[in-house]
Amino acid sequence: MTQSRQLHLGAILEGVGTDQHAWRDPALPSNASISIDWYIEQARLAEAAKFDLVFIVDSPFITPDTAPHFLNRLEPLTLLSALAVATSHIGLVGTLTTSYWEPYNVARQFGSLDHISKGRAGWNVVTTGLEGAAGNYGRDAHFPHAERYARAREFVDVVQGLWDSYEDDAFVADKAAGVFLEKTKQHRLDHKGQFFSVAGPLALSRSPQGQPVIFQAGDSTQGRDLGAAIADGTFTIAADLATGQAYYADLKARAAALGRNPDHIKVLPGLSPILADSDAEAQAIVRAQHEALDFGKLLVQLGRAFNYHDFAQYDPDAPFPDVSGLSLNSYKGHAERIVATARAEGLSLRQTAWRFGQWRSPFVGSPETVADEIERWFVGRAADGFNLRVTRPGEFALFRERVVPILQKRGLFRTDYAGQTLRSHLGVPVPPHRHAQPALAEAAE
Structure with a gap:
């Protein structure tokens, strides 16, 4: 059966894990979170299964009691650049905070990743949840919540403006005429706002997908407003179908109220399935994990x-x-x-x-049962897809080898990539170049 909507799948590469016990899995390398070989292997496996993207989470503060993966892990942009040359199709998404970086740096880093990957980069915009991060960046206190989100909105506006520093045909590279750049198609930003003053231009052209894809993960009122305004996709947590449906409807309504097409913002809840050959075996695994906490x-x-x-x-x-x-x-x-x-x-x-204090997965059972529940959420408008937590090798293999084929057989998930860029995988449009639009409109008239 062919679906008008396409289910999307991401893989959150969590190394030794963010729960209590994943790191003790005998099949998982103890250094997975800092092993580029482990990340490359998982990214290639996800790509072979036709996942839309891999996702690298991040936060700039830890304590001795922080979860194992967070204690010792690679920086997202460095890691994703390595994955870019080790893969060919899968999207590459990383978290980077707007609270403790500068827009010019972020525009340059993600713009470079987009070129290195030939149009597969995505930025998960966060404002940093942990107050302790302030001490790592020379501040006595974390930014207030409302200020963080106001700053984030301006930050993204600046970054996207810098990504439009050059029109698509600015670099004529006419060797015979000796003209490398059409200077009228380079644009300064000259932004002066509440939080940032950035002149530009960025010394980098647009990539095959125009701009990196924007994701966002905030769940407060301000977080949802930000996501509705700027995001091509949101990463969220939903404990059950009803919660997922409520978030989905709310976010899409906020996007529509801003004049956006709600179909152009993809909702991707986290997915932590408990899989076994039978429902009874999967429930037994849940009980054993609960008792070991x-x-x-x-x-x-x-x-x-x-x-x-x-x-x-x-x-x-x-x-x-x-x-x-x-x-x-x-x-x-x-x-x-x-x-x-x-x-x-x-x-x-x-x-x-x-x-x-623990994540209770609503996706528990045999591959058929888990596929049924994924379909129920997708058809029931609780999700446009899911972000699968990847750490234990056996669990990832079960999902790829037994759940994904069921979803493909039902026509819910692709059997091959239709394009090369992350935007093409997700079905979100290339943003028009802001400086080329007046000329295009005049030509159309």
Whole structure:
């Protein structure tokens, strides 16, 4: 059966893992998070399965209790540049914060990756959730939440302006006439805004996909507004179908209200399936993983949403503690959801940690069952696709070899790439060049 919509799949390459136990998998190299060989192998496997993209997460702050992968990992842009020359089709997406970088640097880095990969680069725009990051960049305090998002919007505007420094045909390279550049097609930016002053131009032409694809992952009100305004795709977390549908409808409505085509912003929730030959075996794996969890580590993971607040200081069986004295200036949307749920349901700290200190996958069962659930979310408009967490080799193999063929047989997922760029994989348009538009409009008239 042919679908009018195309399911999209990303692979989050998480090395030794962001949960408690993945790093102990005998088949997983202990240095996976800093092994370029491991990343190249996973990217090539994802490409062979026709995934849209690989995704490298990042954040600029850690503690001794941070998850294994976050403690020791490669910088995204360096890593993705290596993957660009080791692959040929798959998209290459990396996280980079707008709070602790400069637009000119970011425009140059992602623009270069887009050229190196021949049009496969994507930037996951984040404002940095962890307040502790401020201390790594010479600041006494993290930017306030609202300021972070205002800064991010201007930051992206500047970067996209720099990516349009040259019109597509600016470099004539006429050797006979001795003309390399058509100077009228180079454009300064001369931006002066609330947060940035950037002259330009950027010393880099546009790539085959025009500009790198923009992703965004914020879930607060300001985060959703930013995503609706700037993003070609959003990375999100949804615990169940109803939550996914609510986010999907809300984000698409926000995009439409801004005059955007909602189909041009792809919603990709995280996917952590528990797969086995049968549903019963998969449920047994879930029970075993649950029993092996360390409650102390659950408290650490719960605290991450509150800038690694130490929840071990409280009575675990007392009601969830009053955190109103905390700024909630880290992962604001997630922290507020935790507080609201704990209060509404009268949860103890222990119950809250078990609820939010671990990820409970709604995709559990045989390959057929998991494929059914993926289809249900896709057809039910809870997702345009999914971002699969990749760490344990056996789990990734099961998904590629047994779930993907089912999705392909049903006509939900591609059997081969139709184009070369990330934009072509996702079905999002090449942005028109801002300086060429007046001339094009005049020619059309």
